[in-house]
Amino acid sequence: MTKAPSQPGSTVAVVGDGAVGLCGVLAASELGAEQVIAMSRHQPRQQLAKEFGATDIVPERGDEGIARVKELTEGVGADLDPQIVASGLCA
Numbered sequence: 001m002t003k004a005p006s007q008p009g010s011t012v013a014v015v016g017d018g019a020v021g022l023c024g025v026l027a028a029s030e031l032g033a034e035q036v037i038a039m040s041r042h043q044p045r046q047q048l049a050k051e052f053g054a055t056d057i058v059p060e061r062g063d064e065g066i067a068r069v070k071e072l073t074e075g076v077g078a079d080l081d082p083q084i085v086a087s088g089l090c091a
Helices: 019-030 043-051 062-072
Strands: 011-015 035-039 056-058
Touching (some): 035 043, 056 062
16 A cells, blocks of 8 residues: 555445554544444454444355445445455455
């Protein structure tokens, strides 16, 4: 991320809940994103994501994850979706 990834009022869906993904959640929150969706399957990391400013947690992946994000955003989707994972399993 070389530029500010989110703007006040934006919706950000962070794919990945490792250290860098959690920093993405924190950055989006600090930069004023209105909705920060953390895509996470790990309970301890979900709790950290909430503490760092995540408004929603989505454990689903693939088509189900996309559908859940769209549901949470009333069909609009995210303005930004940084994918911060070390494998192709998030797709």
